[in-house]
Amino acid sequence: MIAILCNSCVSLNIIPQATNSAGAVAFGELNLNRSEYLVYNTITETATIIFDAGLNKNKIYEANKEFSYEVSYDKAGKLIISDVEGVVKLGTFYHTASNEFDPTNAGEIARKLAIFRLNNSAKEAGADYIIEPIVSVNISKTGKSEITYTATATAKLVRIKKTDD
Numbered sequence: 001m002i003a004i005l006c007n008s009c010v011s012l013n014i015i016p017q018a019t020n021s022a023g024a025v026a027f028g029e030l031n032l033n034r035s036e037y038l039v040y041n042t043i044t045e046t047a048t049i050i051f052d053a054g055l056n057k058n059k060i061y062e063a064n065k066e067f068s069y070e071v072s073y074d075k076a077g078k079l080i081i082s083d084v085e086g087v088v089k090l091g092t093f094y095h096t097a098s099n100e101f102d103p104t105n106a107g108e109i110a111r112k113l114a115i116f117r118l119n120n121s122a123k124e125a126g127a128d129y130i131i132e133p134i135v136s137v138n139i140s141k142t143g144k145s146e147i148t149y150t151a152t153a154t155a156k157l158v159r160i161k162k163t164d165d
Contacts, residue, residue: 022093022119022130032160039131040157043121046150047113051106053145057082060106062113063148071104079104091116093133107137107149114151127157 048063054070061068067086074080081103090101090112101108114135122130133155142148 022091022122036161038159038161040125040127040159042154042156043118043125044152044154045114045117045121046152047110047117049106049110049113049149049151050142051147051149052143053147058104059083060103060109062086069103089113089116091119093130106147107139107151110149110151111135111137111153114153118153118155122155122157125157126159128160129158130155131158132156 050059050061050063052059052061057070057072059068059070065086067084067088069084070082072080072082088101088103088109090109092112092115101112103109115133118130118133133153135151135153137149137151140148140150
């Protein structure tokens with residue numbers, strides 16, 4: 001009876017995730033004649049993630065408060081995630097990586113969030129592919145116990161012409 005009562009008190013904290021991926025190619029990989037595609041303007045998306053190192057818990061959050069959570073470790077060294085709010089958005093390119101992530105790596109989260117936003121912008125623009133994306137992450141100490149990761153994802157968009165274009 002006590003075991004059942006104790007187990008019902010434990011809350012399982014997971015980090016809700018939204019994911020997307022896009023076809024990112026090198027320009028030569030398209031194997032298309034110039035008349036078969038349109039190159040749109042270059043687009044850029046950014047993401048800022050803040051890692052706040054506390055005494056017992058570390059807080060990771062998106063600068064506009066889209067999501068936040070705390071990470072800590074128990075005595076056995078097992079990762080504990082708590083106070084989860086919002087949804088972590090993770091983007092990838094088809095050929096580069098999976099949507100799995102390390103919830104303690106704020107730089108990786110910033111990078112994947114910038115890619116998520118880039119992929120959404122490409123979709124909204126009607127692009128079929130993203131050409132040679134460039135993703136960079138800048139790191140700066142912004143407070144006594146705070147590190148800010150700002151990722152920028154930039155790419156050109158390509159749309160394959162239809163027969164009636």
